[in-house]
Amino acid sequence: MGKDHGDDIDALPLFPFARTDPFHPPAQYAEARRQCPVSPVRLWNRQRAWLLTRLAQFRSVLQDRRFSGEFARPDFPAVTEARVAIDKAERAFVGMDNPRHQHFRRMFTREFSHKRMMALRPRVEAIAADLLDRMERKGPPADLVADLAVTLPALVMCELFGSPYEDHAYIMKCAAGRHGLRQTPEEAARTASDLVAYCRALIDAKERQPADDMLSRVIAEFVLPGTLGRDEFADICAMILRAGHDTTTNMIGVGTLVLFQHPEQLARLKADPSLVEQAVEELLRYVTPVQFAPRRVALEDVELCGMRIRKGDGIFAVAPSANRDEDAFPDPDRLDIGRDASQHVSFGYGIHQCLGQGLARIELHVVFTALFARFPGLRLACRLEDVPFKYDSQIFGTYRLPVEW
Numbered sequence: 506m507g508k509d510h511g512d513d514i515d516a517l518p519l520f521p522f523a524r525t526d527p528f529h530p531p532a533q534y535a536e537a538r539r540q541c542p543v544s545p546v547r548l549w550n551r552q553r554a555w556l557l558t559r560l561a562q563f564r565s566v567l568q569d570r571r572f573s574g575e576f577a578r579p580d581f582p583a584v585t586e587a588r589v590a591i592d593k594a595e596r597a598f599v600g601m602d603n604p605r606h607q608h609f610r611r612m613f614t615r616e617f618s619h620k621r622m623m624a625l626r627p628r629v630e631a632i633a634a635d636l637l638d639r640m641e642r643k644g645p646p647a648d649l650v651a652d653l654a655v656t657l658p659a660l661v662m663c664e665l666f667g668s669p670y671e672d673h674a675y676i677m678k679c680a681a682g683r684h685g686l687r688q689t690p691e692e693a694a695r696t697a698s699d700l701v702a703y704c705r706a707l708i709d710a711k712e713r714q715p716a717d718d719m720l721s722r723v724i725a726e727f728v729l730p731g732t733l734g735r736d737e738f739a740d741i742c743a744m745i746l747r748a749g750h751d752t753t754t755n756m757i758g759v760g761t762l763v764l765f766q767h768p769e770q771l772a773r774l775k776a777d778p779s780l781v782e783q784a785v786e787e788l789l790r791y792v793t794p795v796q797f798a799p800r801r802v803a804l805e806d807v808e809l810c811g812m813r814i815r816k817g818d819g820i821f822a823v824a825p826s827a828n829r830d831e832d833a834f835p836d837p838d839r840l841d842i843g844r845d846a847s848q849h850v851s852f853g854y855g856i857h858q859c860l861g862q863g864l865a866r867i868e869l870h871v872v873f874t875a876l877f878a879r880f881p882g883l884r885l886a887c888r889l890e891d892v893p894f895k896y897d898s899q900i901f902g903t904y905r906l907p908v909e910w
């Protein structure tokens with residue numbers, strides 16, 4: 506058996522590590538990739554967990570059934586106490602192992618198919634064009650986060666769900682209230698149950714008055730025949746709303762800022778907009794908005810990279826680190842929109858790999874095309890030091906992004 510670091514939990518470094526550079530993950534990850542790619546850490550509750558910092562173990566563990574992704578397990582690892590409350594309140598399939606996970610997820614795969622997503626693309630383009638019109642009318646400076654990055658995914662969610670556009674403000678509030686690392690367990694639980702109640706009411710409304718949208722189709726196909734309960738469906742809807750909002754918002758905000766910081770890469774994209782798909786993959790790799798997921802817990806003792814992981818130990822597959830793995834991405838700290846970044850794991854890996862990645866990609870392709878076509882001279886309207894970064898959130902991003910053109 507490999508090294509298990511004994512029982513001296515207090516000797517282990519406390520996780521999560523503070524992020525100090527907005528464009529690079531904590532330096533401890535690079536050190537771990539070099540010295541000890543499967544690294545032991547201590548969590549807030551003195552639980553031991555292991556960081557998977559390289560792509561190889563990231564992928565192998567997320568496909569290994571000796572590790573569970575059941576949020577309800579008492580030993581499931583979390584970065585804060587509030588996050589435990591959120592995990593225990595999560596009843597949708599993101600927190601389930603197979604076969605239950607697959608039972609529910611397959612009811613939604615058609616709704617996120619390539620064909621459905623392509624059908625949604627013109628609506629995403631129209632929403633983006635409308636938001637850019639408004640920005641242009643108001644004139645510079647604008648806050649790219651409020652005026653585009655937060656609003657666009659919320660309106661796209663309304664489109665997907667067939668919910669009234671006026672509801673987008675409420676969706677934005679609930680999504681934002683979820684990912685802070687400083688919120689209390691009570692606040693976290695309240696935000697979660699509010700959003701489920703909103704979805705439950707929406708399901709009732711769609712059942713009374715069906716339309717051409719995801720909710721109405723799932724009601725007809727699975728709820729009415731009795732395969733999916735209304736409360737189960739409400740939990741899944743709330744999960745999809747949360748999963749699809751803050752992530753996309755922060756990719757738009759930080760992605761734009763990263764391009765500002767790399768003027769030669771931005772010039773390449775403006776000169777050849779057909780690079781946008783490759784550029785978005787590279788931005789997803791470079792930014793990696795989701796900081797501390799996917800997670801697992803060991804169901805038995807497992808030896809990995811010479812380390813002895815014990816039953817009940819937590820696992821963090823650290824996407825921001827795996828996306829900077831030197832073996833997979835040469836010169837990983839350099840942004841290069843021409844590189845093939847398609848192996849990145851910003852959407853997770855294995856059975857829980859992001860269900861909405863097709864939609865996220867469409868939103869990002871549309872934004873990074875339309876934004877610079879409309880405002881070729883778009884630039885940051887404050888000093889970099891004055892950009893308020895979300896160092897206190899599970900989803901890295903910026904609270905505001907002042908821009909001018």
Ligand code: HEM
Pocket residue numbers: 598599600610744745748749750752753756794795798799800851852853854856857858859860861862864865
């Ligand atoms: C840039 C935007 C996005 C990023 C970076 C992202 C990232 C992720 C990641 C890392 C996971 C895996 C979580 C885990 O294993 O614990 C995930 C799962 C998921 N995402 Fe996304 N996501 C994005 C956008 C979206 C959108 C737009 C939707 C839907 C509208 C969505 C819906 C989901 C769902 C339903 C899951 C759970 C899948 C499952 O458990 O089977 N995501 N996402």
